[in-house]
Structure formats: structure tokens, C-alpha cells
Amino acid sequence: MIPVERHQQILALVAERGVVSIAELTERLGVSHMTIRRDVQKLEEQGAVLSVSGGVRSAERLAAEPSHLAKTAMYNAEKAAIGQLAARHIPRNSCIYLDAGTTTLALARELVDRDDLLVVTNDFVITNLFIDASACRVIHTGGTLCRENRSCVGDAAARTLRQLAIDIAFISASCWGPRGIFTPDEDKIIVKQTVNEVSSKRVLLSDSSKYNKIATFLALPLSTFDIIVTDRLLSSAAQATLSDGSWELALAG
Numbered sequence: 001m002i003p004v005e006r007h008q009q010i011l012a013l014v015a016e017r018g019v020v021s022i023a024e025l026t027e028r029l030g031v032s033h034m035t036i037r038r039d040v041q042k043l044e045e046q047g048a049v050l051s052v053s054g055g056v057r058s059a060e061r062l063a064a065e066p067s068h069l070a071k072t073a074m075y076n077a078e079k080a081a082i083g084q085l086a087a088r089h090i091p092r093n094s095c096i097y098l099d100a101g102t103t104t105l106a107l108a109r110e111l112v113d114r115d116d117l118l119v120v121t122n123d124f125v126i127t128n129l130f131i132d133a134s135a136c137r138v139i140h141t142g143g144t145l146c147r148e149n150r151s152c153v154g155d156a157a158a159r160t161l162r163q164l165a166i167d168i169a170f171i172s173a174s175c176w177g178p179r180g181i182f183t184p185d186e187d188k189i190i191v192k193q194t195v196n197e198v199s200s201k202r203v204l205l206s207d208s209s210k211y212n213k214i215a216t217f218l219a220l221p222l223s224t225f226d227i228i229v230t231d232r233l234l235s236s237a238a239q240a241t242l243s244d245g246s247w248e249l250a251l252a253g
Helices: 003-017 022-029 033-045 076-087 102-111 124-133 155-162 186-198 236-242
Strands: 019-021 049-052 055-058 095-098 118-121 137-140 144-146 151-153 166-171 175-177 180-183 199-205 217-221 227-231 248-252
Touching: 003 019, 003 022, 003 033, 003 049, 003 055, 019 022, 022 033, 022 055, 033 049, 033 055, 033 236, 076 102, 076 199, 076 227, 076 248, 095 102, 102 118, 102 124, 102 199, 118 124, 124 137, 144 155, 144 186, 151 155, 151 186, 155 186, 166 186, 180 186, 186 199, 186 217, 236 248
Parallel strands: 095 118, 095 166, 118 137, 166 199, 199 227, 227 248
Antiparallel strands: 019 055, 049 055, 144 151, 175 180, 180 217
């Protein structure tokens, strides 16, 4: 049986059962434990499955972006730790981009005492924070209003970004995995892709609860990023997978 046939059978079993053990897969497909591990790793890199202890399960799909209000109640300790760690990567007098999201908001809270930064963002909550509590210069991208996410998206936001030269972009993700970062909202893609193009350094900020989940649209491949900052709850299997990439993996907390 060639690899693609094994992959199809693994996916069919996982879709039917939800979780399948490595032992059962080796028996049903008549191959070694190591071969199944390689197959699972390949499928995990494609975002199709998720490794668990002793087995494999289907990857979770994000159908819609949670609202800003809903996200403010999720994983706050992890986001705060990510923000604290990410803040150490910002030299004085930098021009930085803060993507919309509650993890980038946690980073913004670490920066309000600074007065040397030019902060570019598409996020209204981050903008209001800097208006009230910081002496940093701020550029809001403008664009099409996304009420649920308290941000701007679409072509108009991207046009503002194309006029800038950004030192470090801190990019958020609805969900992410070895293939890259995903979003269920097509209008967010052009903003993330444009900030990737105009930035000298790109940092992914995302907590581990979003790892190995997928949504309809792949916004950026993981190889885009110079640094991935997540939290120490990321599984050892995921850490092993990500440690082989071209990026630096930084674990907060």
C-alpha cells in the first residue's frame, strides 16, 4: 500500500471514530509503528489530524471567529505571559505592527509605559489603550469595520500598510498549525499578507489552545515567521514538530 492510500484510510478512520490508536492503525494497515508515526506526522503537518498520546484524532475546524468580548475571557494568563515575552523583542525607536486580537492586546499593555515606539494597528481596542495610557505615536490603518473583532479589515486597511516600512510585525491567528495560520474570515487575509510584505521581522503571537485547529482560509504559511511565541501548555509532540522549523520557538510562562 502506497503512502497516499494509507493516508486516505487513516483519515477515513479518524473521521468515522474521532480518535484512533496507533496500535490499531498498525494492525489494520499492516505496517510498522514507525511507518504509521511518519504518516501521522505528515497528516499533522497538513493540518488534517492531531497527534494525541498513543493515537491520533481529527483536527478541529473553526467555523467562525469568536467575538472580542468572548476572547477576553479565554486563556488570559497565557496571553499575559506571551505579551511579556514578546515585549522583550522590541528595540527602542522601533516601528511595530500590532494585529487585531486579545493576545496582541496583552502585548500592547506591556508597552504603554514606553514613549519611543511608532505603533501601527488595525485594532480599535489597542488604539484606545494607547490614546489613554501611552505617549507612543499611533497609526490606525482604517478600513472596513469588523464589529465583532473591534478592528478594520479589507483592501483599505491593506492600502495603508503598503505605504509603511515596519520593523517588527506581531501577527495574531484564529488558529494555527504546521501549515500556517488560518482564519474563517476572508477579509482578514489581505491585511495579514500585506503586513507580511512590508515588515522586516514577523512574530506570531498565539496561545497553545489554537494549535492544530484549522479554518477555511490559510492566511500565511508558518515559514513566514521569524519567531513563534506561544505558551508552555503546547504539547511536547507539537514542540517536537515545531522545533524543526526555520523559526525560533519561544514558550512563555
